[in-house]
Each structure stands twice: as structure tokens, then as C-alpha cells.
Amino acid sequence: MTLDLITPIVLAGGKGTRLWPMSRSQRPKQFLALTSDLSLFQMTLTRLSDPTRYRAPIIVTNSDYRFLVAEQALECGVELGGVILEPMARNTAPAIAAATLVAAKGGPTLIHVLASDHDILVDDAYRTSIDTAAAAARDGRLATFGIQPTGPATGFGYIEAGEKEASGAFAVKRFVEKPNEERAKEMLATGNFTWNSGMFLFRSDVFLSECEAYAPDVMKAAKASVDTAQSDLDFIRLDAPSFAAAPDISVDYAIFEPTKLASVVPSPIRWSDLGSWDAVWRESPQDGQGNLARGPVSLFNTRNSMVISENLHVAVNGLDDIAVVASEDAIYVGKLSDAQDVGKVVKTLMKDKGTFRLTEEHRTSYRPWGGYTSLLSGDRFQVKRLFVKPGKQLSLQKHHHRSEHWVVVRGTAEIVIGDEVKTLKENESAYIPQGSVHRLTNPGKILLELVEVQTGSYLEEDDIVRYEDSFGRV
The missing domain is CATH 2.60.120.10 (Jelly Rolls)
Structure with missing residues (x-):
């Protein structure tokens, strides 16, 4: 296999809770239409349907979502290169290692790892970032994408760039965990830090070699689970006992932080991980009063708010900075600026036997x-x-x-x-x-x-x- 085209690996197994009550374990946010008529997963597949850059994508998900993945891909007309089913969650390092082994069965290939639930605008800046990362990968580097910060966000990790490389990427000087606001401001003042997007691009052979060197337990478990995987209709079921032996560790900790081959591509692209309702509000069209209204909604004297309803007619009067999300069987109401707290609400609901179902199932x-x-x-x-x-x-x-x-x-x-x-x-x-x-x-x-x-x-x-x-x- 030549290194001219890129094989995407889409991670689609997450069970998001911060967009409750619409996102639940049985139908998490990647399969919801939040900012357009397509789900985030479908938007991701559409973004990858560029035959001049990409091969058919390989999806990594869990068994509960296998038919959702297949059906949503069919709906948006994207042919998949394979669907790998994780028997249990083991974080991103084992998932990426197993998928890379599957993708590389025909020989070394360029791999682009990306999440299924991010909102990204495909424009010249995006395409330039992909091409720069691909050039770095062809040079034997493990490229990651650094998003140009729009402010001192505390919900993201950061990457500090070092010396510029021939490809146009920069050597990674260090990764920084989610900082407090004061530290984030200090880092942004240097001009050398970007947000860690969680997207990667690398050569399969280089990644697997580094995985063997820095995360041998991950590599051993991933290889065993692929070698003994079973075909199930159009799906690839990783061997459960083998995959269960993998440590629960992210690819950042396992490989990208210890490796000497990490590069970062500063990417001035419009990107959001849509990790909270205020992020959905920011990324969606608003009316002249700064409101996002979707579904059967009526707003009166209301500003800078988000009101979404799946079925019930919701009327809001005289409020500012409010978030109202009405699903079929639950309603969330809170300050839009406090949307990061939804995850805490869900954790409390999960502890109560009477409300646990509301975090798992939709009507x-x-x-x-x-x-x-x-x-x-x-x-x-x-x-x-x-x-x-x-x-x-x-x-x-x-x-x-x-x-x-x-x-x-x-x-x-x-x-x-x-x-x-x-x-x-x-x-x-x-x-x-x-x-x-x-x-x-x-x-x-x-x-x-x-x-x-x-x-x-x-x-x-x-x-x-x-x-x-x-x-x-x-």
C-alpha cells in the first residue's frame, strides 16, 4: 500500500453525558443532529469523503452502536472501509492500536485518527492543515493537530510547539493537562501553545513501532485481539479476552507524550468538540437577540439563550443566559453559562434508582x-x-x-x-x-x-x- 492516500480511523464509541437529556448512553451525541440536519457522525463521514485525500474510513465503536453506524453511513451515502467493534471500553490507545493493525494489513498506510463528535468547518485552512500533517507523517513523524485558541479555555489540554520542521509542522515541546484560567492566560501570552484537538495523523508502521516501544502491553493486547477477531456480518469483533488485557490508557499518555517523534500542526480551523450546550449554542445560527431556538419553541423578551425541544412546545419569557432542553421524557433548565455542570447533574441522576433510566434510555x-x-x-x-x-x-x-x-x-x-x-x-x-x-x-x-x-x-x-x-x- 502506498502513502499517497490517508486511511481515516473514526472513534465512535463514546457515551456522552454533557449534552443530556438528548445525549444518553443508548444514543450518544455523535449520533445526534445538533448543528445541522446531519448527525455529528454523519458530518464527520462527509468531511472524509474526499477521494483525492482519503480512503474509505474505518470506524471503531461498540456493539450497541453497530447498526446506528451502518445505517447513518448508508443514509449519507458514505461507503465504510470497516467497522471494528470493541468488546469493552479501554480508552483511545488500545482502540487506535487495534484499528491501525487492521488498516495496515495491506501494508503501511497513512492514518488519520479523529473523533466522531467534533464540529469542523472544511475550508482551505482545514485542507492545508491536513496536507501539512500528512507531509510530517511521511517524514516519519507522529503529527497532532493544535487548534488556535480563542481564549484561555480550561476544558482543553494544551500543546507547546518547539522548533519548526521541514514539513511546516513543529516539534512538540510538551503537552499540558487542562490548566486553571490563570495558567491558561500565561501560556497563551507566549504564543507557543495550541489546544489539543485529539486528532492525529501518522504512518501506521511508525505508530506501531512507537506503541511497541512505549506501550508494549497495549500493543500485545491489540495484536492478540485483532489476530483472533471474528467477522460478524459486516463488522469485525475484536476478541474480548485479548482486548480486556489492554491497559485503560489514552494514546496521549501511552505514546504521544513519551515519544520523541511527536509534531504539532497549528491549525487555524473552525473547530469545536461540542462538549457542552453552550458550545452547541456558539456553533449554531442565532437570531438578532442571540438566541438559538430549535423545535416547537416560542421566545418572548429573551436574550442570549438556547431553547431546544424535541416534542413539547416550550415558551420562554423574560430570561437571559438560559438553557432549556426538552427531550421526550426529561427537561433540563439552567444558566447557559453554567452548561459545563450538566455532567454533574447526570452523575447525580445516575446514582438514583428512580432516575437512572433517564441517563441511559430514550423513550x-x-x-x-x-x-x-x-x-x-x-x-x-x-x-x-x-x-x-x-x-x-x-x-x-x-x-x-x-x-x-x-x-x-x-x-x-x-x-x-x-x-x-x-x-x-x-x-x-x-x-x-x-x-x-x-x-x-x-x-x-x-x-x-x-x-x-x-x-x-x-x-x-x-x-x-x-x-x-x-x-x-x-
């Missing part, structure tokens, strides 16, 4: 075939809205403890109940007795929507026995 859950929204629940009953994508089908399954009643609201449903096959249209219904083997398919060209009423002694999602499944979940 709407997504599946490879579509998904469902929980509408109403009570003693021995539950009502859901099911939506099935055209041409998709659920697994052939049965439930031990519940019966189901389906009413078609929109589209056409093909239903198997035991040996019987039914075709239902709008306003028609079917009853699935407890213990009956059944399957639901959308044979049509439009979204199939149903109302499902479940009744029985146990209604949780784990009461399911699968016999056949199009998505390898048997």
Missing part, C-alpha cells in the same frame, strides 16, 4: 429495522409506536410472558403468526397470543407505523426468543 429506541417509542405503561400493559423501514423485518421470535395487539397506522404490514401469513393495511389489526412464534415485515416502499399494545405479567425487552434474524442477533 424512542432505535433498532436496525427501525425502532419504537414507549407511549404509555401501567400494571400489566404497555403501549408503543413501532416504525419499520421499507424492506426491513424483525426477527422471527416469541415471548413467554406477553401477548401483543398490533394496529397498522400507516403503510403495509406482512405478519407471520405460527403457520399463518397475513397482510394488513391501514386501520387493520392482528393479535399475537403469548408464546406464538411471529414476525413483522414491511414489504412496502414507505415507513410502516403501528400501535402495539402489550399485555402480560412481564413486559421487558429481554422476554424474547429469536429463531431467525437478518442482523445476526440469534
Whole structure:
């Protein structure tokens, strides 16, 4: 493999909490549309769809998000070079090492590591930064991207630049952990510090050599997990026992800080990690009063605020510096300037058995075939809205403890109940007795929507026995 094109490695396994209540463990921020009609993950894939610079990207994620990754890539028309499934979180060093080993199976290649949840403007400054980093990588350097600071931010790490190199990059003098505001001001005054973006570009052979030298335990575990990985549909499942042996360590600590080959490319690009709601506000279009309003929202005499609602109509009157985020089942209200505290709120909610679910699940859950929204629940009953994508089908399954009643609201449903096959249209219904083997398919060209009423002694999602499944979940 030649070093003319770059293989992107996109890290998409994080479970963000600072953008609660929209971002939750089952659907974190990288899969949400926050600043455009595309999700952050889709925006990242679109940014990489430049055939003059990039090969098809390799995605690293966990098993819970595998179908979200595949579906969102399909929606934005980007072909993937592979999807690697981490069996558990082990921070960025093991994930990057394993993905680099996969990418380099055909020979040495340039690797661009990037997060799936950053908002970056692709312009001449961005393209120049990529080309400079690629030149440094071809010279055997491990390049990182330093973002030109806009102020003494305390939420980012910093990189101090040393001597300029032939490629246009600078040797890294040192990495600095998140400073307090006074220290950040002192560093910015020197003109030699940039924010650590968490993006890297390097030659695969150089990175793996440095990993072997400075993080041999990471390298050993990554190699073993790749060598014994299993193919699962279009996914690569890393071997769980092998990967579990890797230390939980970031690539910065493991390799970039001790190596003598680190370079930094000062990058005057528009970049945000969208790590808090105030960052979403800053990166989004605002009205003449400095407000971001999205969804069914009405603002009166309100300034410098952000109000987002997924469903409920939210009216805000006479406030300044306010953040209101209304999801399907939870509402956050606080000062926009205190948006960094959302993570603390979530940690408190996670400790309470009554509110823990609100940090993990949405009322709407997504599946490879579509998904469902929980509408109403009570003693021995539950009502859901099911939506099935055209041409998709659920697994052939049965439930031990519940019966189901389906009413078609929109589209056409093909239903198997035991040996019987039914075709239902709008306003028609079917009853699935407890213990009956059944399957639901959308044979049509439009979204199939149903109302499902479940009744029985146990209604949780784990009461399911699968016999056949199009998505390898048997």
C-alpha cells in the first residue's frame, strides 16, 4: 500500500453525558443532529469523503452502536472501509492500536485518527492543515493537530510547539493537562501553545513501532485481539479476552507524550468538540437577540439563550443566559453559562434508582429495522409506536410472558403468526397470543407505523426468543 492516500480511523464509541437529556448512553451525541440536519457522525463521514485525500474510513465503536453506524453511513451515502467493534471500553490507545493493525494489513498506510463528535468547518485552512500533517507523517513523524485558541479555555489540554520542521509542522515541546484560567492566560501570552484537538495523523508502521516501544502491553493486547477477531456480518469483533488485557490508557499518555517523534500542526480551523450546550449554542445560527431556538419553541423578551425541544412546545419569557432542553421524557433548565455542570447533574441522576433510566434510555429506541417509542405503561400493559423501514423485518421470535395487539397506522404490514401469513393495511389489526412464534415485515416502499399494545405479567425487552434474524442477533 502506498502513502499517497490517508486511511481515516473514526472513534465512535463514546457515551456522552454533557449534552443530556438528548445525549444518553443508548444514543450518544455523535449520533445526534445538533448543528445541522446531519448527525455529528454523519458530518464527520462527509468531511472524509474526499477521494483525492482519503480512503474509505474505518470506524471503531461498540456493539450497541453497530447498526446506528451502518445505517447513518448508508443514509449519507458514505461507503465504510470497516467497522471494528470493541468488546469493552479501554480508552483511545488500545482502540487506535487495534484499528491501525487492521488498516495496515495491506501494508503501511497513512492514518488519520479523529473523533466522531467534533464540529469542523472544511475550508482551505482545514485542507492545508491536513496536507501539512500528512507531509510530517511521511517524514516519519507522529503529527497532532493544535487548534488556535480563542481564549484561555480550561476544558482543553494544551500543546507547546518547539522548533519548526521541514514539513511546516513543529516539534512538540510538551503537552499540558487542562490548566486553571490563570495558567491558561500565561501560556497563551507566549504564543507557543495550541489546544489539543485529539486528532492525529501518522504512518501506521511508525505508530506501531512507537506503541511497541512505549506501550508494549497495549500493543500485545491489540495484536492478540485483532489476530483472533471474528467477522460478524459486516463488522469485525475484536476478541474480548485479548482486548480486556489492554491497559485503560489514552494514546496521549501511552505514546504521544513519551515519544520523541511527536509534531504539532497549528491549525487555524473552525473547530469545536461540542462538549457542552453552550458550545452547541456558539456553533449554531442565532437570531438578532442571540438566541438559538430549535423545535416547537416560542421566545418572548429573551436574550442570549438556547431553547431546544424535541416534542413539547416550550415558551420562554423574560430570561437571559438560559438553557432549556426538552427531550421526550426529561427537561433540563439552567444558566447557559453554567452548561459545563450538566455532567454533574447526570452523575447525580445516575446514582438514583428512580432516575437512572433517564441517563441511559430514550423513550424512542432505535433498532436496525427501525425502532419504537414507549407511549404509555401501567400494571400489566404497555403501549408503543413501532416504525419499520421499507424492506426491513424483525426477527422471527416469541415471548413467554406477553401477548401483543398490533394496529397498522400507516403503510403495509406482512405478519407471520405460527403457520399463518397475513397482510394488513391501514386501520387493520392482528393479535399475537403469548408464546406464538411471529414476525413483522414491511414489504412496502414507505415507513410502516403501528400501535402495539402489550399485555402480560412481564413486559421487558429481554422476554424474547429469536429463531431467525437478518442482523445476526440469534
